Amino acid sequence: MDRFELICPAGTPAALRAAVEAGADAVYLGFRDETNARNFPGLNFTRQDLAESIAFAHARRVQVFVAINTYPEAGNLAPWHRAVDDAARLKADAVILADLGLLDYAARTHPELRLHLSVQASAANAEAIRLYRDAFGVRRIVLPRVLTVPEIAKLNAEVDVETEVFVFGGLCPMAEGRCSLSSYATGLSPNKQGVCSPASHVRYEPRGKALASTLGGFTINVFGEGENAGYPTLCKGRFVARDTAAYLFEEPTSLNAMDLLPELKSAGVRALKIEGRQRGKAYIGAVVRAYREALDAFAAGRPVPRIDLQAMVEGGTQTTGAYTRAWR
């Protein structure tokens, strides 16, 4: 069977070069607007950036995927159509889409363009995946982070569409693309504006010796003296339920599935994805290099080296997330 493809994030041309040089098989990125789910200030690619980055990547036999994975605004489809048109014109190797209407547009307008289904579409079962394949010719599904490895294996045994899974980085505990938590607190959502828990709505407020982080006026966490004050992503906050303050949804933690490579291979997964388009080039270089080393060892049948990525993970803790049943 083919070796895993390593799919790496880039929020800037410099990060793309770092990912390519560290051993990415493909880099995914977005345009500098609301058409992608990492629409952060100062991040992402102009059309010119994309043209140059594709030239750089293709010269090194690395592919470039363009994520156009928010849900186009009613009455304002043009920016999303332009994004698909430009990705096709600039010879991106695939576009990563979530919206049914946009998939339909891309399939009809650019029949030669390779379509991947974004994790934001949350296609979690064989029936859904076949629909995307049959209706739009989708070639690869990025699986939502709700499935265990045995469930992924069953899925791959049933459908002849490539699957890609997240192996490292930030972890949504909620089914992606089906979450309005950020929108409830701030009015800005991943699906509409491509943002989650946006920095524009974040405040840090001293509370005596403690420090509170707030989002849209809601306290997301209160850090005691000596506690590391993390970013207030809503679902990683500490809340009070049943009279107890706790990380109700998820701890500030990062996904790291490096130990699951044999299981993911037996499950028939085609590509492994690293999250983090908002990360700097040093982070991306380090994580991609670690995964490249691990995948090369795995492909050669050598023991997978134990690579320490502890410094790279949020809150200093790692999880295999939904891939193991106990997470539920």
Place this chain on the structure above:
Amino acid sequence: MKPSLTLGPVLFNWSVDRWCDFYARIADEAPVDTVVVGEIVCHKRAPFFAVAMQSVVERLAAAGKTVWLASPILVGSERERAAMRELVSPGNALSDATMIEANDMGALALLAGRPHAVGPTINVYNEATLGWLAGRGAVAVSLPAELPAASVAALAKAAAGVGTAVEVQAWGRAPLAISARCYHARAHGLHKDGCQFVCAGDPDGMPVATMDGQPFLTVNGTQTLSHGYLCLAEELEELTAMGVGRFRLSPQVVDMVRVAEAFRDLLDGRREGGAVAAELAGLTEAPLVNGFFHDSAGARRIVGASHRV
């Protein structure tokens, strides 16, 4: 067409007796046109209601209600998938006679070519998606709660062109997220597999507050909802003028017959939105919210909104 009222599925883990009593009273007293029935949040709860499903559907139908069966929101595991297929595939006596409201893309796939409804947890954000769904047999589309007025207006206009009805949630906690993980179980120190059905202890959901004690969210097993009750009574006139033909009332522990009567009065022009919102605010300690519709934070209440330009 005259605007109509839809009662959404009960989202919470009520005892089967309470659930049956609720629907009996809805059948007898609530002026709603369509009742959507089904356990859509957690497949582990479904067997409790399955035994009473047929009689509840028959009771509602006998009372003149249009009954739809709702498919689950998240279908990942084999058991979830088997339940979804059984509900949606032809040959199921109950669902053959009843329209299905699809809440996930798998169910939607199996319904192609048959008339069906699209539930609010399928992402319909624009006219292209709505048109695509209509072409496959969607006769009604219930829009996601987070859509602002401008999007609702554009979608209602597009829907009229393709003969599909558009629905907007006008009452009840807004569904905000779904997960494979059960937060009810987690808050009780349990896992989903051994959950002991602790969600049954919270018939209106488990309150979630910030560390400052401010009420914020509501947990319902694997689902997260708003703390505030979404209420678009004051926006109803604007919504009907846009061409929205269906309004969804999502069941909570409050007197849903009274809620339905209030919205019916509004639709029939017997009362006005401000008075209805004021009355309904008295039914619950949770605040009424309408921020999503006004392109603001969903947790906000925009007052005097009906007079906005």
